[in-house]
Amino acid sequence: MKWLIRILFLVVAAFGLVIGALLLMPGDKLATILAEQVKAQTGRDLELTGEVRLSFWPVLGMETGPVTFANAPWAGSEPMLSAQSLAVGVDASALLSGDIRIKKVLADSPVLRLERANGRGNWELHQPGSSPESGASAQAVESRPVTLERLELSNARLIYLENGAVSMDFANVDLSARWPDVTAPMEMQASMSVPGGAVEVDLTIPDLPAFSTGVVTPLELGLTAPGGDIQFSGRVNLAGEMDGKATVTAKDTHKMLAAFGQGGVTVPKGLGQVANVSGQMTYTQDGRISLRDMIAVLDHNRLEGEADIQISDPPQITARLDAGDLDLSDVGGSDTSSGGSQAEGWSKAPIDASFLALANGRIRLRANSIAVPGMVFGKSDLTLSLDRSRAVLEMHPATLFSGQLNGQVVANNRNGLSVGGNLTANNIDINEALVTLGDIKRLSGKGSGHLEFLGVGLTEDQIMQSLSGKGHIEVGKGVISGLDLDRLMGQGKGSGGTTVFNSLSASFTMKDGDLTNNDLLMKLDNFRADGAGRIGLGARDIDYLFTPVALRANSGQGISVPVRIKGPWSNPSIKPDLTKVIEAAAEGKVKELEGDAKKKVLEKVGKELDTTVTDTDQIEDALKDKLEEEAKKGLLKLLGGD
CATH class of the missing domain: 4.10.280 (MYOD Basic-Helix-Loop-Helix Domain, subunit B)
Structure with a gap:
């Protein structure tokens, strides 16, 4: 018995001497020993500076000043981890039984660089001489249960690189995490300062051991940012690929975009100043997001469909959407309803076309109706292509003015705003079109035709003053209000009343906001009428000579009484051109x-x-x-x- 007591006494004494030696050992010597052990276990250099303090029971721990931990040999030259100070503590009693229970990991101003390339992560640690696949020592270390009671990173910078390219770089991050038991979920909270406030992240991984081995595991993620939040419930793997239900709620999209580095981008009303987007989301390692069974409520508009998004600057979007009644009447930023009436001229308010730079891609849209500034489309099938602030809207077809449009309209904001188009119209309501586009109320009928146009400017007025292009129009049976050809030809007075015509055709050219026509032909039962003149699209005025001929008068030779239409669109004068009548009469008298x-x-x-x-x-x-x-x-x- 005495020999057993002596042996125990010698062991305790020896252990006490070792502990005492360590406690009395200078800090730099302790740092050297720790660095050597880390090098032996991981193959990487650990550099500790400043005072190093150790604790042994009940927590085996270390506190040090500035520290750096080297990166993987295949990764970048920057260290994987650096910090102004580091404190690590491990449960000593659990360590004796083979369990690794980390009590705390505290780091001040750390910089953590996580890199992944060719299927390898720089956080995968192996002893020298062992491979990631078959290293026996690595397997032995990894087989030990590891838990974490407290992880705190203060004022951290988190960098993630994929194949040498930076995918994420977040600074001023405060992060905390806990995983108290092998069977317990890992919970993590993070906070990061951003313009307008802070982004708060709450993440839960129910099965961390499975996740750490690369198995696809469940994930719950909540992100709160200035102006809105993001929720995700689904599955994730170690590469960061995700699949599950995602919901984005933006109470203030401008503020939310600014928080994620997109400050200064204006979202027009109707495109999601307030938004709620949900759907089944899949995120792949190459930065692609797929949304299926998507429902997007953008302000007062609702759309359903699917979308594929490539994360880039700007994002690349491909989508197919269906909508009911879509109201985009405020897109463009100008207010055509306030201030003076349209009769006073086109709006001179600046047009904000910055939204054209929000994304690139191609969006197919089908809707029952689409309200845009100044007009309303009926049931339409449209394709919108976006490429570096240039939008092309293809109509195949679109319903407008009770007829159909085929062709395309282009808005280009790369070097100043320009708009243009190449359109073919069928069975358009002429009165509805002219009232909407120019407040002209005197002509009605169903028409078809073709139009090519181009306008440049930063306001509606500048664009209309610069219009150029060409086209033609053909109208079937219709009515001219405010002009009675029967009275005009019979009594020389044609104001008031209406004229019913059988057909009308004309071609025209446009330059500097003026439309010029020289071949108008209108056919009536007892008359025919020719027309030529100028229509000021920019100035909103008209100077046009309309010459009707009474075909059955004068023994079938016809009598003509030219009519000049002149003045502003809102109230032009319509009078017989007496000069032409006198000239004709004088020629006959001579x-x-x-x-x-x-x-x-x-x-x-x-x-x-x-x-x-x-x-x-x-x-x-x-x-x-x-x-x-x-x-x-x-x-x-x-x-x-x-």
Whole structure:
């Protein structure tokens, strides 16, 4: 028995001497020993500076000043971890039984660089000489249960690199985590300062051991940011790939975008100043997000469909969406309803087209109706292509003004705003179109045609003043209000009343905001009308000569009374052009006077010559005959004849 007591005494004494030696050992010597052990276990350098303090029971721990832990040999030259101070504590009693229960890991101002390339992560640690796949020592270490009671990183910077490219870089992060038991979920909270406040992250992984070995495991994620929040419930793997139900709620999209580095981007009303987007989300390692069974409530608009998003700057989007009644009447930023009426001119408020830079991609949209500034589309099938602040809207077809449009409209905001288009229209309600586009209310009917146009400017007024292009139009049976051709041709007064026509056709060109037409042709039952002149699309005025002809008047020769339409669109004057009438009448009177004079001259000559003359060509023959007769009489008298 005495020998057993002596042995125990010697062991305790020896252990006490070792502990005492360690406690009395200088800090730099302790740091050297720790660095050597870490190098032996991981193959990486650990550098500790400043004072190193150790504790042994009940927590085996270490506190040090500035520290750096080297990166994997295949990764970048920057250390995997660096911090201004580090404190680590392990449950000493659990360690004796083979369990690793980390009581605390505290780091001040750490910089953690996580890198992944070719299927390897720099956080995977192995002893020198062992491989990630088959190293026996590594397997032995990894087989030990490891738990974490307290992890705190203060003022941290977290960097994640994928194949040498930075995927995430977050600074000023406070992070805490706990995993108290092998069977318990790992819980993590993080906070990061951003413009407008802070982003708060709450993450739970129910099965951390399975996740750490690469198995796909459940994940619950909640993110709260200035202006909104993001929720995710699904599955995740070690590479960060995710699949599950995602919901994005933005109470203030402008503020939320600014928090994620997109400050200054303006989202028009109707496209999600307030938004709620949910769907089945899949995120892959190459930065692609797929949304299926998506429902997007953007302000007062609701859309359903699917979308694929490539995370980049800006995002690349491919989507197919269905909507009911879509209201985009505030897109563009100008207010055409406030201030003066349209009759006073086009709006001079700046058009904000910055939203064209929000994303690139291609979006297919089908809707029952779409309200845009100044007009409303009916049931339409559209494709919107976005490429570096240039949008192309293809219509195949779109319903507008009770008819259909095919073609495309382009808005380009790369170097100043320009708009253009190439459109074909069928069965358009002319009155609805003219009232909407130019407040012109006097012409109605169903029409078809083609239009090519281009306008440049930062306001509606500048664009309309610069319009150029060409086109043609054909209208079937229709009505002109404020002009009565029957009264005009019968009494010379054509104001008031209406004119019903059978057809109308015209071609035109546009330049500097002026539309010029020289071949208008209108056909009526008893009349036809030609037209030519200028329509000021920018100035909102008109100077047009309209010339109707009464086909059955004047024994079928027709009577024409030109009409000049001149003045502002809102109230043009419509009057007969008396100058043209007088010119026509004067020309007819002159011919009549010429005829009377000619008739009288012929009668006088005939009387004098004692013959009948009906044409100027007969005067010479009559004179010859008269001279011959007089000469003959003179000769006979001279010869003494009778």
